[in-house]
Amino acid sequence: MSDKIIDCRGMACPGPVISTKKAIEETDSGKITIIVDNEAAKINVTKFAAANNLGSAVESQDGHYYITMIKGTGQAVSAAGTASASYPADSVQVYLITQDTLGHGSPELGAVLIKAFMTTLLEVKPAPSVIMMINSGVKLAVNGSPVLDQLTTLAGRGVTVLSCGTCLDYYQCKTELAVGEVTNMYTIVETISQNKTVTL
Amino acid sequence: MQHSNVLVGITTSDDAGVYKLNETTALVQTVDFFTPIVDDPYLFGQIAAANSLSDIYAMGATPLTALNLVAFPNGKLPQEVLLAILRGGQDKVAEAGAVIIGGHTIDDNEPKYGLAVTGTVHPDRVWTNAGAQPGDVLVLTKALGTGILASAARAGLFPRGVEAAVAGMAALNAVAARVATDFTVHACTDITGFGLSGHVYEMAAGSKVSIIIDSTALPLLPEAAEAAAMGLVPGGAYANRKYLESVTFADTVPEPIRDISFDPQTSGGLLFAVPEGEAGELIKALQAAGVAMASKIGCVTSEGSGKIYVR
Numbered sequence: 112m113s114d115k116i117i118d119c120r121g122m123a124c125p126g127p128v129i130s131t132k133k134a135i136e137e138t139d140s141g142k143i144t145i146i147v148d149n150e151a152a153k154i155n156v157t158k159f160a161a162a163n164n165l166g167s168a169v170e171s172q173d174g175h176y177y178i179t180m181i182k183g184t185g186q187a188v189s190a191a192g193t194a195s196a197s198y199p200a201d202s203v204q205v206y207l208i209t210q211d212t213l214g215h216g217s218p219e220l221g222a223v224l225i226k227a228f229m230t231t232l233l234e235v236k237p238a239p240s241v242i243m244m245i246n247s248g249v250k251l252a253v254n255g256s257p258v259l260d261q262l263t264t265l266a267g268r269g270v271t272v273l274s275c276g277t278c279l280d281y282y283q284c285k286t287e288l289a290v291g292e293v294t295n296m297y298t299i300v301e302t303i304s305q306n307k308t309v310t311l
Numbered sequence: 312m313q314h315s316n317v318l319v320g321i322t323t324s325d326d327a328g329v330y331k332l333n334e335t336t337a338l339v340q341t342v343d344f345f346t347p348i349v350d351d352p353y354l355f356g357q358i359a360a361a362n363s364l365s366d367i368y369a370m371g372a373t374p375l376t377a378l379n380l381v382a383f384p385n386g387k388l389p390q391e392v393l394l395a396i397l398r399g400g401q402d403k404v405a406e407a408g409a410v411i412i413g414g415h416t417i418d419d420n421e422p423k424y425g426l427a428v429t430g431t432v433h434p435d436r437v438w439t440n441a442g443a444q445p446g447d448v449l450v451l452t453k454a455l456g457t458g459i460l461a462s463a464a465r466a467g468l469f470p471r472g473v474e475a476a477v478a479g480m481a482a483l484n485a486v487a488a489r490v491a492t493d494f495t496v497h498a499c500t501d502i503t504g505f506g507l508s509g510h511v512y513e514m515a516a517g518s519k520v521s522i523i524i525d526s527t528a529l530p531l532l533p534e535a536a537e538a539a540a541m542g543l544v545p546g547g548a549y550a551n552r553k554y555l556e557s558v559t560f561a562d563t564v565p566e567p568i569r570d571i572s573f574d575p576q577t578s579g580g581l582l583f584a585v586p587e588g589e590a591g592e593l594i595k596a597l598q599a600a601g602v603a604m605a606s607k608i609g610c611v612t613s614e615g616s617g618k619i620y621v622r
Contacts, residue, residue: 124546128466155544217529227537227540
């Protein structure tokens with residue numbers, strides 16, 4: 112653990128965010144304090160921390176803001192904290208992805224969000240054990256997918272990536288599958304019923 | 312006291328001043344200049360010119376002449392930089408069919424560039440921001456997020472979004488304005504420093520109506536929402552947000568979209584208020600003419616005092 116204090120007072124936007132990014136990247140684990148002198152910078156640095164799955168606390172002193180975040184332990188605590196006791200001891204984290212965009216509403220925004228989600232997933236520890244794609248979600252695992260790099264990176268780190276075979280057939284893209292394996296409904300049902308599953 | 316020939320003056324926060332010369336011609340005048348928003352001087356010149364010309368288009372007018380306004384740190388930056396800025400402006404003004412007939416340069420620490428532009432319009436065909444009517448639909452012609460992506464550019468992040476933002480900022484609003492002349496335009500403005508919310512507010516307040524914006528229908532530049540979520544939001548967006556108390560959001564509107572709605576735009580799109588029956592055809596015609604991002608983003612609900620609701 113090492114403590115880092117970065118003084119961003121007097122910096123113009125987006126200076127404080129860039130300095131925060133650098134500090135987070137350079138810190139394995141430890142406390143990072145960012146000092147800024149205006150509200151816009153305070154909100155931006157807080158947003159940046161949240162986007163990187165780091166909680167932050169803000170203290171205000173004489174019109175200056177001291178934003179503190181802890182890298183390392185914070186992520187582990189939040190992941191463990193959400194685990195439910197009703198699953199078997201060897202239960203793993205499963206993501207079931209049911210469409211090629213994230214959330215309901217604007218498809219354009221949904222496409223942006225799924226990419227942001229997958230990119231963020233790369234930073235989350237522990238990583239999920241299994242990512243399963245059904246319906247239009249399978250389009251994320253084929254050639255030309257906007258998140259192919261992210262999924263390939265996750266697969267390279269040992270994450271099991273599975274795509275529904277029926278769905279690949281329906282969208283006529285089975286030959287385009289570029290990451291992971293084809294799976295069937297039996298495996299999907301068994302996997303989601305025995306593990307902690309997040310459905311998107 | 313307002314002169315009787317002044318058709319649009321400084322009281323309605325409109326895009327340009329309009330002065331009636333005779334029964335068939337009114338003069339439209341505007342000026343805008345700013346510090347570099349991109350590193351490439353030629354692109355900066357193009358963007359500054361497209362931005363200055365935009366106010367003429369937003370009034371339904373045709374640009375005729377322009378004057379350069381230049382601040383440049385003589386001796387500290389190479390002369391080629393200045394020449395590239397002016398060339399960018401020159402090319403964009405020529406593309407608009409107008410001509411630069413003069414200008415003025417001063418020595419200053421930081422470069423600044425823009426133009427004073429003069430155009431003409433028939434006095435009965437002026438588009439103001441004050442004519443929106445209940446039942447109108449709002450059509451926006453460019454994607455949002457240029458301020459956020461300019462921040463991203465300074466941070467060296469989101470290159471794909473930055474590239475799209477630069478292309479959007481350098482594009483003239485000429486085509487959109489020309490297409491819209493075949494439709495019933497009740498009100499028009501261009502989206503610039505006060506952000507979408509700010510300029511919609513000016514339209515709503517000027518027209519004495521209330522407006523609903525559909526946040527899921529807003530055309531967004533690629534990666535703008537991601538950049539906003541990362542905190543690459545310019546200070547101006549927070550200032551707009553603080554100032555615009557008459558804008559309220561549904562709980563479901565995500566934070567990055569709220570940021571984008573307040574994001575100061577450079578050389579943003581035109582915002583038209585047209586009768587509901589014509590909106591579909593207008594969007595079709597705009598897209599057919601190459602204004603690909605043209606979108607229906609909201610509607611005028613009732614007479615009111617400038618309340619904006621984003622759902």
